[in-house]
Amino acid sequence: MKDEIRSRNLLIASFVSFFALIGIIFFVSWYTHSELWHEVLLWFYVIVGVVAYVVLCFMAKKPAPPHRNLLIVIYFCCLAGMVIAGLPVHWHIEFPWQEPIPIAFYAIFGFAACVFLIYFAKGLRLWLPKEYDYYEKKRRGRE
Amino acid sequence: MIEWLHPGLIFIFGAFLIPLFKGKWKKAYLLLPPTAALISVVLMLKGVLGSSGSFWHIPFLQYTLVLGRVDKLSLCFGLIFTLAAFCMILYALHVESSIEHMASFFYVGSALGVVFAGDLFTLYIFWEIMAIASLLLVWLRKTDRARRAGMRYFLWHFFGGLCLLGGIIMYVINTGTVAFDYIGLGGVGGLASYFIFIGFLLNAGAPPIHGWLPDAYPEATITGAVFMSAFTTKTAVYILVRTFPGTDILIYIGAIMTVYPIFYAVLENNVRRVLGYSLLNQVGFMLCGVGIGTELAICGTVAHAFCHIIYKGLLFMSAGSVMQMTGKENCTELGGLYKTMPFTTACCMIAAASISAFPGFSGFVSKSMIISEAGCLHLGIVWVLLQLASAGVFHHAGVKVPYFTFFAKDSGIRTHEPPLNMMLGMGIPAFLCVFLGVYPQPLYNILPNPAALGYMPYTGSHVVGQAQMLMFASLAFYVLIISGVYPPEQRKINLDTDWLVRIPGMRFVWFCQKPLIAFANFIDRNVLRTADASKSSPDAVAVCEKWMDKFYHKGLTSTPRAIYKGVEPLKSEIGYLPWNLLYVLISFIIFLLIMLLWGVGIK
Numbered sequence: 001m002k003d004e005i006r007s008r009n010l011l012i013a014s015f016v017s018f019f020a021l022i023g024i025i026f027f028v029s030w031y032t033h034s035e036l037w038h039e040v041l042l043w044f045y046v047i048v049g050v051v052a053y054v055v056l057c058f059m060a061k062k063p064a065p066p067h068r069n070l071l072i073v074i075y076f077c078c079l080a081g082m083v084i085a086g087l088p089v090h091w092h093i094e095f096p097w098q099e100p101i102p103i104a105f106y107a108i109f110g111f112a113a114c115v116f117l118i119y120f121a122k123g124l125r126l127w128l129p130k131e132y133d134y135y136e137k138k139r140r141g142r143e
Numbered sequence: 144m145i146e147w148l149h150p151g152l153i154f155i156f157g158a159f160l161i162p163l164f165k166g167k168w169k170k171a172y173l174l175l176p177p178t179a180a181l182i183s184v185v186l187m188l189k190g191v192l193g194s195s196g197s198f199w200h201i202p203f204l205q206y207t208l209v210l211g212r213v214d215k216l217s218l219c220f221g222l223i224f225t226l227a228a229f230c231m232i233l234y235a236l237h238v239e240s241s242i243e244h245m246a247s248f249f250y251v252g253s254a255l256g257v258v259f260a261g262d263l264f265t266l267y268i269f270w271e272i273m274a275i276a277s278l279l280l281v282w283l284r285k286t287d288r289a290r291r292a293g294m295r296y297f298l299w300h301f302f303g304g305l306c307l308l309g310g311i312i313m314y315v316i317n318t319g320t321v322a323f324d325y326i327g328l329g330g331v332g333g334l335a336s337y338f339i340f341i342g343f344l345l346n347a348g349a350p351p352i353h354g355w356l357p358d359a360y361p362e363a364t365i366t367g368a369v370f371m372s373a374f375t376t377k378t379a380v381y382i383l384v385r386t387f388p389g390t391d392i393l394i395y396i397g398a399i400m401t402v403y404p405i406f407y408a409v410l411e412n413n414v415r416r417v418l419g420y421s422l423l424n425q426v427g428f429m430l431c432g433v434g435i436g437t438e439l440a441i442c443g444t445v446a447h448a449f450c451h452i453i454y455k456g457l458l459f460m461s462a463g464s465v466m467q468m469t470g471k472e473n474c475t476e477l478g479g480l481y482k483t484m485p486f487t488t489a490c491c492m493i494a495a496a497s498i499s500a501f502p503g504f505s506g507f508v509s510k511s512m513i514i515s516e517a518g519c520l521h522l523g524i525v526w527v528l529l530q531l532a533s534a535g536v537f538h539h540a541g542v543k544v545p546y547f548t549f550f551a552k553d554s555g556i557r558t559h560e561p562p563l564n565m566m567l568g569m570g571i572p573a574f575l576c577v578f579l580g581v582y583p584q585p586l587y588n589i590l591p592n593p594a595a596l597g598y599m600p601y602t603g604s605h606v607v608g609q610a611q612m613l614m615f616a617s618l619a620f621y622v623l624i625i626s627g628v629y630p631p632e633q634r635k636i637n638l639d640t641d642w643l644v645r646i647p648g649m650r651f652v653w654f655c656q657k658p659l660i661a662f663a664n665f666i667d668r669n670v671l672r673t674a675d676a677s678k679s680s681p682d683a684v685a686v687c688e689k690w691m692d693k694f695y696h697k698g699l700t701s702t703p704r705a706i707y708k709g710v711e712p713l714k715s716e717i718g719y720l721p722w723n724l725l726y727v728l729i730s731f732i733i734f735l736l737i738m739l740l741w742g743v744g745i746k
Contacts, residue, residue, distance in 0.1 A: 079618060082611045089603035094518040095526065110612035113534040114619035121409040122630050128410060129635040135645050 083107055147187075147198035147211050150180035150225055151255030151269070158248035162241045170236050170564075173244060177229040180255070184221045187213060188589065194218070197261050206321045209261025216445065216591040220258045220381045223449045224251065227373045227456055227572075234460050234568025235366035243283050247370045250276035254374040258381055262321040263311045266382070270307065270346075274300040277375060280367030281359050292362035295644045299345065299355035302733075307342025309737030310335045326386040338737060340387060347379035347430060348423050349396050350403060354640035356423060357407070361415040361472070365463040368415055372422060372459045373452045380429045380448050389436025397431030398525045400424070401532035407639065408539035412473050412632050414462045414548060418455070421498065421540040424532055425451050431529065432513040435520065438594035443512030445590055450505035450579060454497035457572040458544065461491035464561040464569070465548055471556075474543075474632040479553030486560055488549040490569040497576040499541030500533060502610055504580035508600040511609065533609075534616040541613070542620050547632065659703040 086103035098105050131137070157176030164172045186192035198211035228251040238244065249272060256269030278300075281293035313335035315321055326336050341352075348356045356376070360368050387393065404420035404427075411417045425447070432444030464487045465480060466472045481488040493504065500506035510533065517526045560566060579586050587595040623629040 075621075079614055082607070082614050085607050086611065089607050091608075092515075092518070092604045094521065095523055104611070106608040106611040107615040109530060110534045110615040111619045113531045113612075114538055114616040115623070117405055117531070117535050117538060118409065118619070118623055118629060121406045122628075124406050125410055125630055128407075128637040129633060130638060132634050132636055134636060138646070139649060 145192070147193040147213070148183045149199060149211055149256075149259060150183050150221060151252040151259060152210075153180045153183065154228070154248045154252030154255065158245045158252065161244050161248070169241075173232055173236060174229075176248065177225065177232050177251075181225040181229055184218065184225045188218055188222060203264065206262065206264070206315075208265050208321075210256075210265060211259050212261030212323070213259065214591070215589070216381070216384065217258050219445055219449065219589050219591060220377070221255060222589065223452050224255050224258060224374065224377075226575075227452045228370075230568050230571045231366070231369050231373070231456060231460075233571070234369060234463075234565050236564040236568075237562050238364075238366055240283065243280070243364060243367065246276050246279035246283065247367065250280065250370055250374060254378050257378045260323055263315065263323050264321055266323050267304075267308060267311055270378075271304055273375065273378065274304060277367075277371050280371060281363045283367060284362060284364045286362070289362040292359045295641060296355045296359035298644050299352070303342045303345030303352070305734045306338045306345070306737075309734055310338030310340075310342055313737065314339060323385065325388070328387065328390050328392070340390075343379050343382050343386070344396070346375055347383065347426055348376055348400075349430065350400055351640045353400075353423055354643060357404075357411075357416050357419040357639060358641040360419040360422075361413050365466050369456055369459045369463055372418070372455050376422065376426045377448050377452055380426060380433070380444065383430065383433045384441060384444060388433055388441055390434055393430050393434030394522065394525055395434070397427045397429070397434055398528040400427030400430060402427075402528050402535070405532060405535035405539060407637055408535075409543070410630065410637050412475055412634060414465070414472050414474060414477070414544060415459065417474075417539060417544055418458050418462060421458075421536055422455055424536055424540075425455065425498065427532065428510055428513050428529065431517070431525065435513070435516055435522075437516060437520070438592040439512060439598060440516040442587075442590045442592050442595035442598070443509060443516060446509035446512060446583075446586055446595065447506075449586060450497065450509045450576075453572045453575050453579070454494045454505060457490060457494035457569060457576065458498065458540065460565070460569045460572070461487050461494065462544070462548070464565055467561055467565070468558040469556050473634065474547040475634055477548045477554055477556070478551040479549070480556060480558070481549040482553075483556075483558050484549070484560055486566055487569065488545065490573045491545050491549065493573045493576050495541045495545050497580065499537035499613060500609060501541075501613060502580075502601070502606045503577070505576045505578075505583075507580055507605075507609060508583040508586070511600050511605050512595070512598060515605070530612070534612055537613050537616050538620060542617060655703070655707045660707060663701075663703040 083104050086107075089103075091098070091102040091105075093099055093102060101108070153176050157179075160172065161169070183192060187194050193211075193213055195214050197209045198213065199209070201208040201210065232244075232247070235244070235247065253269040253272035253276060257266055257273065260266040260269060274297075278293055278297050281289055281296055310332075314326070314332045317333055317335055318331050326332050326339060328336050328340060330336060332339070345352045345355075360371055363371055383393070401424050404423040408417045408420040408424070411420060429444045429447055429451070432440045432447065462472065465477065465484070468484070469477070469480070471477055497504035497506045500510045514526065514529050514533070517529055583600060587598065620629070
């Protein structure tokens, strides 16, 4: 148990150090150019997204980790934050299907795309997979 | 003062000295050639050591071979190849076998040889050394599966190499030049350009000639797979950027190539095979960029290749570390490793975030160039496919690989972090993934076209759009896992185009062995029966019998036996080869056809 806590702390520490690095690099780029305040906002979104990604990886595992409900709340806040973040953004509209709801277009697209991909893959599972030693068996059968 | 130094030849000559060293000295020596090559490329970039132009000319027949053609494009690939080679050799430092190190040195050296080649002959020679060296990296795993997979890998590349050789010879005859420059489909090269194109596409892993990649990479040695993930496909991308930029068909090949591996990756169980499929998916983006062919798209392709080598190498490294420490590489057998391998987990997650192009990581600053260029040109279907693939890649490489390996259910495996050299080999690319994602300007500065300098990856539309897409893709993953719709991992294999080199050859031998011999026996029996019947009147049929015996027995029945006799020794001695005899024959016939066409071309 002690080992687990220590290694989890190590994992968190390595993430913190990587993102501290982002912070330093960002600070340098911010310090050398001026008038980049809106990039601060963008970086806020980036970090929120990354936090949500890490949270997701922790949360989806079974058995349930401690503070699971808190993690779920954080995760859904991140999702909502992503859509709200779309409000002040100036969207490049390149295709007619982006026009109706530019704020949440990518959100809907991402969700729909993934659901489609998984159902399609499930469909392919009906005929693509063979036993682990399919080719070996065929070869032995021929011999 | 040296005018120019070939970084590839540093590796190739350096390889010969490896067996002379032992223990610590060997480890120290192994880092010397990559460091020297890296320094020589950096000096070229700085303009100290021949930053542009062509060097090392060798007269050959009536042509001149150019070993060193240096410009911004080759320098960009040269830099990433040497950089990746350094990290990978550091990662592989603990490997005892000298021959494995030699194979990887030859492999890296010949890939650099292709990058700096200035003519088609030099290109071809290095191209083939690359194929053989990577074959060794598969065979050195020394398992039966690896031996067979290596043989199949060899057959694919044998086919591609013959197409390329035939194409090059025809091209040289048609155009009278060996220059390795823009070729273009059709055009001056005519039919030759199609053969060259197929040869290049095979190495890029374009469908449907991609079967070798997901087949052989997971069977390679742990460190061998790391090397292979970087060089074979990316040299093909480099060559396509040189010779076929703006070829329309590449856009569609690339777009299809980004989407179909996702289905396989979702179904696949072997972690390294999942990574092999996601490698194909990423190369699809690059081919699409080459096909679009505008300045920004080419920049995007080169930048994406640059970033891709780093994060894909890192993914293979972390999968390799897991394999090294646990001996397992199937999703069904792994899980819960984050408790004992936190550093590897962090590296894998950084690479996964990079490959899924999370803002702030290296994939984002390069992939968005290709996709936004497809958007600017209003290529509707292509844009949708690429975005679909971006969501999908997050799904299989971004979440599935780290999730099933390091989290998910606890598999009960307790191990510890890999050796220090492997951790260092992973740490440098992990740092680069974050660094390039946050501060892409150094990368944009070395790209071949100045178009990239004005490109802004961090605009609100890009960042928020991409982040929204990825986050809601993760929501889909979460919802489907919770609701049990997500297909569970199974210990199975999936049919792919490697079927082509596995089954038809087997069926050919079976045909020789069973129906052909049955036919021979049938004839034999009837001849004997006739001979028996003729015994009652010996004199009358004696002549006839002799004739029949000669015709049927010696002619008809012995031919199938002779065929089988020819096939059989191959089977017993080499064990594997006859299964693919048909395939080899087809390759030869195609080669002969090319030669024939070449002959027609002269007249």
